Amino acid sequence: MIEKIIEMLSKNLFIEIKSLNRLNDNEIYIEILHNNLNKVCNFIYHSIDCSLISLFANDERDIDGNFAIYYTFSIKKAATIVVIKTKIKDPLTGIPSVSADIPAASLYEREIRDMYGIYFEGMPDDRELVFHENWPEKSFPLRKDFSSSERPPFVDRKQDFVKIGGTGVFEIPVGPVHAGIIEPGHFRFSVAGEPIINLEAKLYYVHKGIEKLSENQSFKKVLFISERISGDESFSNSLAYCLAIEKIGSLINIPERANFSRTIFCELERIYNHLGDISGICVDVGFGFASSQFAMMRRWFQMLNETLTGSRFLRSVNIPGGIRKDFIKSKESLIISEVNKLEKEFNETVAIIKNNSLFIDRVENTGVVKLLTASDLNAVGPAGRANGIEGDVRVNFPYAAYKHIKANLIIHGNGDVNCRMNVKIEEVIESIRIIKEALEIMPVDGSINESIENIEPYKYAFGLTESPRGENCHWVMSGEKNTIFRYKIRTPSFCNWPVLCHAVRGNIIPDFPLINKSFNLSYSGNDL
Amino acid sequence: MYTIIKKFIKYGVVTVDYPKKPIINPNIIGKPVIDKEKCNNCCVCIDNCPSSAMKARKEMKNKTKKEQITSIHINIDECIFCSLCADICPQKAVTMTNNFEMAEKEREQLRLSAPIIEDKILPNDDYELIGKRLKENINKYFGRSLQIREVDAGSCNGCDNEINALNGPYNDLERFGVSFVASPRHADMLLVTGPVSRNMELALIKTYNATPDPKLVVAVGACACSGGMFKDSYSTKNGIDCIVPVDIYIPGCPPRPQAIIYGILKAIERI
Numbered sequence: 032m033i034e035k036i037i038e039m040l041s042k043n044l045f046i047e048i049k050s051l052n053r054l055n056d057n058e059i060y061i062e063i064l065h066n067n068l069n070k071v072c073n074f075i076y077h078s079i080d081c082s083l084i085s086l087f088a089n090d091e092r093d094i095d096g097n098f099a100i101y102y103t104f105s106i107k108k109a110a111t112i113v114v115i116k117t118k119i120k121d122p123l124t125g126i127p128s129v130s131a132d133i134p135a136a137s138l139y140e141r142e143i144r145d146m147y148g149i150y151f152e153g154m155p156d157d158r159e160l161v162f163h164e165n166w167p168e169k170s171f172p173l174r175k176d177f178s179s180s181e182r183p184p185f186v187d188r189k190q191d192f193v194k195i196g197g198t199g200v201f202e203i204p205v206g207p208v209h210a211g212i213i214e215p216g217h218f219r220f221s222v223a224g225e226p227i228i229n230l231e232a233k234l235y236y237v238h239k240g241i242e243k244l245s246e247n248q249s250f251k252k253v254l255f256i257s258e259r260i261s262g263d264e265s266f267s268n269s270l271a272y273c274l275a276i277e278k279i280g281s282l283i284n285i286p287e288r289a290n291f292s293r294t295i296f297c298e299l300e301r302i303y304n305h306l307g308d309i310s311g312i313c314v315d316v317g318f319g320f321a322s323s324q325f326a327m328m329r330r331w332f333q334m335l336n337e338t339l340t341g342s343r344f345l346r347s348v349n350i351p352g353g354i355r356k357d358f359i360k361s362k363e364s365l366i367i368s369e370v371n372k373l374e375k376e377f378n379e380t381v382a383i384i385k386n387n388s389l390f391i392d393r394v395e396n397t398g399v400v401k402l403l404t405a406s407d408l409n410a411v412g413p414a415g416r417a418n419g420i421e422g423d424v425r426v427n428f429p430y431a432a433y434k435h436i437k438a439n440l441i442i443h444g445n446g447d448v449n450c451r452m453n454v455k456i457e458e459v460i461e462s463i464r465i466i467k468e469a470l471e472i473m474p475v476d477g478s479i480n481e482s483i484e485n486i487e488p489y490k491y492a493f494g495l496t497e498s499p500r501g502e503n504c505h506w507v508m509s510g511e512k513n514t515i516f517r518y519k520i521r522t523p524s525f526c527n528w529p530v531l532c533h534a535v536r537g538n539i540i541p542d543f544p545l546i547n548k549s550f551n552l553s554y555s556g557n558d559l
Numbered sequence: 560m561y562t563i564i565k566k567f568i569k570y571g572v573v574t575v576d577y578p579k580k581p582i583i584n585p586n587i588i589g590k591p592v593i594d595k596e597k598c599n600n601c602c603v604c605i606d607n608c609p610s611s612a613m614k615a616r617k618e619m620k621n622k623t624k625k626e627q628i629t630s631i632h633i634n635i636d637e638c639i640f641c642s643l644c645a646d647i648c649p650q651k652a653v654t655m656t657n658n659f660e661m662a663e664k665e666r667e668q669l670r671l672s673a674p675i676i677e678d679k680i681l682p683n684d685d686y687e688l689i690g691k692r693l694k695e696n697i698n699k700y701f702g703r704s705l706q707i708r709e710v711d712a713g714s715c716n717g718c719d720n721e722i723n724a725l726n727g728p729y730n731d732l733e734r735f736g737v738s739f740v741a742s743p744r745h746a747d748m749l750l751v752t753g754p755v756s757r758n759m760e761l762a763l764i765k766t767y768n769a770t771p772d773p774k775l776v777v778a779v780g781a782c783a784c785s786g787g788m789f790k791d792s793y794s795t796k797n798g799i800d801c802i803v804p805v806d807i808y809i810p811g812c813p814p815r816p817q818a819i820i821y822g823i824l825k826a827i828e829r830i
Contacts, residue, residue, distance in 0.1 A: 163758045172793050180791040182757075207762050210741035212709045212723050214716055215759055236758045237713040240794040255609035255641060259788050262717030262813065307720075320563055326727040327573060333724075341588040341655075343815060344717055347641040355646070383562050555715045558756075 032109040033057060036079070040113070043078075047071050055278045055492045057428075058112045065100075065117040065126045072102055072129045075113060081106045082409045082422075085504045086139035087519040088147045090175045091118075094489060098122055098149060102129070102136075103493075103504070107427040112493055125150040135409040138529065146173040146242075161235050161558075164188045172243050179243045195221035195229050203540070207236045211544075214554035218543075225539040230532045238558040245518040246510075250276055250351065250486060253515050257505075258346045260520055261556030263307070266300045266345040267498035268505075268522070268556075274430055275494030275507040276351040280483040287432070289353035289480055291473035294432040295366070296345055296354075297496070298462040298469075302373070303332040304499035305455040305462075308551045312452055313384065315545040316393045324380045328373055335369050338362070353480025363470050370463050381456055391449070398534040398546035400446040410530045411523045412501020413458065414550055417443045417450035424497035436468050446534075448549040486513055498523060500553065522556035574731045577817045578824065582659075587815065588640050589658040591633055597652035598631060604644040604653060605631065610781065610788050612637035613644060616671065634670035635661055636784035636798075639812035662809040662822030666784070666800065669808060704736040705827055708746035708770065712763050713756030713795060717813035718780040722750060724816045737823060743769040748826070750819075751803075754782040754789045755796040767803045775826050778805045779819060781812040788812075 037059060041051060047067040052060045063071050075081060085103040092098065097118035104113045119126055128151035130137035140151045141160035148171040151157075165185045171177060192202075200223045207215035217233040241260060245253045257272035258265040270293060277285065310325035333343040339358045340348050348354055359366070384390050400410070405418040415422050424430070425438040441457045443450035491508040501523030510516030531550045535543055575582070605613045612634045633644075644653045663669050711719055725732040726739065740746050743766045755763060767776070778799050781787030786797035799805060809822035 165757065165761070177793070179793055181793055183793070207759065208710055208743070208766055212719055212726075212739060214711045214714075214719060215762065236762070237711065237753065237756050238758060238794050239713055239754065239756055239789045240792040241789070244789065244792050251607070252609045255639065256788055259639075259715045259717070259812075262715040262720055265717075320566075323728045324566065326724075327570070327729070330724070330727060330729050337584075338586045341586055341642065344720075344813070346812070347643070379562070380566075383566075553716060555713075 033059070033111050036106065036109060036111055036113070040075075043074065044071055057110055058114060058493060060114045060116055062116045062118075065119055068102075068115070068117055069127050069129055069132070071115055073132050075104055075115070076133050079104075079106055079113075080108060081113070082406070083133050083135045083139075084112075084409065084502065085506065085519065085521045086136055086143070087506065087521075088143045088149055088173070089508065089517045089519075090147065090173065093175060096120065098147060100126070100143065100149070101506070103506075105427075105495075107422060110428050112495075119149065122147060122149040125152045127152050128154045130155055134407040135526070138525070145171075147171050148174070159190060161238060163233075163235065164190055172240060177243075179240065179246065192219045192231050192233070193221075193229060197223065199223045200228065216554050220540065220543075222540060225541075226537055227535050227540060227543070230535045230543075232528055232532055234528065234554060235558045237555050239555075241559040242518055242520060245515050247514050247516075249513055250509065250515055251513075253518060254350065255347075257518075257520075258349075260559065261522060261524070261553040262344060263304055264300070264498040264500065264503070264522070264553065264556065265342075266296050266348060267496045267503055268520075269346075269349040270297065270431070271494035271496040271503045271505040272507065272518075273349050273351045273494070274496065275492045275505055276483065276486065278492035278494070279490045279507060279509050280351065280486045282352055282481055282483055284481070286353055286478045286481065287474050288357070288477045290432040291435075291469050292354050292357075292359050292479065293349070294436065294469050295359060295466050296340075296348060297431065298466050299332060299336060299339075300345055301462050301499045302459055303329050303336065304551075305459050306332065306377075308455055308499075308548065309452060311548040311551065312394065312448070312545065313390075315548050316390055318384065318387070318390055321380060321384045321390075324376075328376060328380075331369060331373060335366065338365065350480060351483045353478075355480070357479045359470075359473075366466065367470060370466055374460070374463050377459060393542075393545065394449040394452060394549075395447060396445075397448045397542050398538055398549060400530055400534045402446065404533045405446065405530060408529050408533070409526050410501075411526045412497070412499075413451050413454040414527050414530055415501065416441060417454050418446040419444045422502060424495050424502050428495045430496060432469060432473070435472065436465055438465060448545055451549040488512075489516065491517075500524060500551070500556075501527065520559055522553060524552040524554070524557040527552050528557055573728050574734065575729050575817075577730075577820060582817055583657075585657060587657045587659055588642055589656045590635060590661055591638065591640070591642070591644060591653055591655050593631060593633065594652045594654070595630065597650045598648075599650055599652075600629075600631060601649060602631065603647055603649060607643060607647055609641060609643065610637050610639045610790075612639070614671070632671040634785070635810045636666055636669040636808055637781060637787065637790075638810060639781050639787060641812075659811065659815055659818040660821045661811070661814075661818065662807055662825050664807050664825070666805070666808055669784070669810060705748055705823070706738060706740045706746050707748045707750050707823070708740055708743045708766070709750045709752070710743075710763060710766050711752050712759040712783070712799060713753035713789070714780060714782055715753075718752035718783070721813045721816050721819060722752070722779065725819060730816045730820065732820065732823075735820075735824065743767075744771065746770050746774070748775040748777060748823070749803075750777050750779055750823075751799045752779045752783050753799075754786045754792075755799050755802050757794045757796075760796070760802060763799070763802055775806045776803055777822055777826055778808045779811075779822070780814060781810060784808045784810055
């Protein structure tokens with residue numbers, strides 16, 4: 032398959048391609064001149080069935096004097112990642128924007144402009160993204176000449192929201208400190224009466240500079256930063272990082288027992304997150320009994336996590352090369368009994384909520400996303416699958432033990448709150464099946480990690496995992512002396528925030544918490 | 560309806576009776592301790608600690624004038640409880656205990672080296688004075704009931720998840736007369752998580768000023784106590800005490816719900 036894609040690309044783009052490399056088995060890196068950017072990206076985006084999964088810059092002036100920009104497309108059917116790389120010497124030159132043709136690129140381009148000061152010509156939306164009114168102009172933190180501990184002075188500038196005009200249209204500002212116990216973000220609703228005309232989410236309140244903090248740190252320390260990208264996705268984020276480091280360290284044979292353990296922990300994480308999400312949906316509908324019931328089940332699984340690993344959020348489990356200890360050993364029967372207990376209770380409670388007409392009335396046809404919107408913005412995870420998008424890293428790019436245990440795609444078509452909830456409900460059942468199967472066929476003994484002590488400088492690789500919220504895409508480039516040169520993190524929340532803003536349009540304000548909860552996006556994972 | 564009542568009867572009250580009954584669970588990863596007998600000051604832990612919580616106390620010996628490490632200690636406010644030190648110590652001198660009740664009123668009690676609190680931005684010095692004067696009365700006023708406002712000042716959402724669990728069926732904070740409110744204007748206590756990101760500084764100050772006096776501020780988690788994994792970043796402060804005065808520090812990454820209950824009750828002197 033990959034050979035065919037390489038052949039097709041080199042045949043059609045033989046004038047533009049400066050070099051073509053195949054790395055890490057399924058990553059194709061193509062270098063082009065930035066004048067050809069629009070042509071090449073459009074060709075790939077429109078003639079191959081693919082989506083733009085990441086777009087990032089890298090300050091490579093220490094290596095060859097240039098800034099590099101990587102346009103990352105994933106061809107899910109062929110399990111291949113195509114990376115278009117282009118270099119520019121002077122960031123002020125400006126390179127052509129591709130977001131008019133590839134809508135998902137818009138946020139990435141704004142992010143790169145804020146972090147590197149690289150200008151894109153013809154951006155449809157050229158407002159700032161990451162930094163707020165207090166950040167001085169012309170400070171670009173991800174450039175290598177910016178020190179990570181330097182705190183620029185506070186300034187007072189003005190930033191604009193999208194203005195919606197018309198008779199009776201008014202704005203409702205909400206946040207950053209919300210009424211509930213959630214993360215900070217500012218929402219600007221433009222409404223006429225109850226229905227929402229437009230929602231603009233101003234995020235990046237919890238921007239901590241994770242990508243910059245990771246640079247020049249030892250790769251062993253960055254593991255702990257990766258666990259703290261987003262609190263409840265610790266395991267999938269650290270796993271994505273570990274997969275990338277394992278590719279860089281040329282470690283091909285991860286012990287099978289580690290692979291199976293990782294799969295079990297991935298599914299445990301998915302279960303407790305989905306239970307929390309469903310519980311949250313019940314809270315927002317006002318169904319207290321069901322929400323307590325799901326919260327109780329979530330607690331069972333967090334307690335199970337703690338019994339297995341000592342951490343309720345599965346932290347300190349992964350290390351590059353495997354898992355830290357054999358956490359599963361002699362606890363198999365405990366996992367099976369907990370999982371069986373959950374399966375029974377979960378099915379019964381789901382039957383209760385599904386037979387409640389008031390509940391179904393609230394969730395059905397609420398927050399509908401159109402399929403074209405979802406695919407244009409590259410909706411991932413349950414949000415995408417509720418729209419019929421066949422994307423699941425476990426199926427498309429199998430990692431850990433998903434090569435042995437096939438995860439079934441769970442697809443719904445309507446794209447409303449109900450579908451997103453149903454995807455999550457069915458995924459809990461699917462996760463239970465995967466855990467049981469993994470416990471059955473995993474090797475009984477054997478080592479659980481291969482140590483990586485040194486990594487070669489200036490090598491790079493992707494790590495893709497399916498977190499409870501969707502596709503996680505991490506790109507790691509190693510530096511000298513076992514440090515990290517660049518760590519690009521793209522969590523599913525980054526892709527799904529714009530989808531949420533589209534989903535609420537036309538719905539009434541009181542339904543916003545419900546729609547928001549059906550996505551349950553991470554602010555921290557988006558803001559980094 | 561019948562099925563719902565059946566479930567009510569089946570599960571009854573599931574709330575854990577903490578702090579009346581202590582939580583005994585060998586799987587909890589709590590406070591790390593160093594066995595001074597076993598430790599030979601090899602400093603492997605200091606080199607590997609991801610949040611640089613391990614510190615060596617150095618003393619100048621008078622005669623030789625050489626720096627010598629006399630002991631290694633752990634600053635609990637910076638610790639992220641990853642248990643890496645326990646794993647890699649060649650002497651096996653570090654052990655992780657099950658003690659999660661680590662909340663302290665003074666940051667100095669959590670560490671041996673004095674904390675470095677940079678440029679303290681206080682909204683108004685009067686607030687601290689009022690707070691100090693009224694501290695004795697706080698107990699009288701808040702002893703029975705307490706309203707809490709939670710502020711996320713840049714956490715990873717781990718601590719917020721655990722605070723959310725306080726409202727769940729197992730921990731049910733309301734049994735102490737403690738509840739979460741929607742506005743800081745209704746609150747007696749601010750529960751702050753995260754190291755204070757640059758964009759949340761103003762919001763935190765405004766929330767603090769909106770909370771009526773007397774008020775208590777609780778720092779939840781390693782980030783809020785010291786900056787944790789995110790300290791010294793261009794976009795964060797090193798803990799919330801750089802911005803607002805803190806009454807109690809709850810270490811942990813994230814602290815488990817019972818550790819937060821312990822901290823809250825300790826702040827209002829009910830433990």
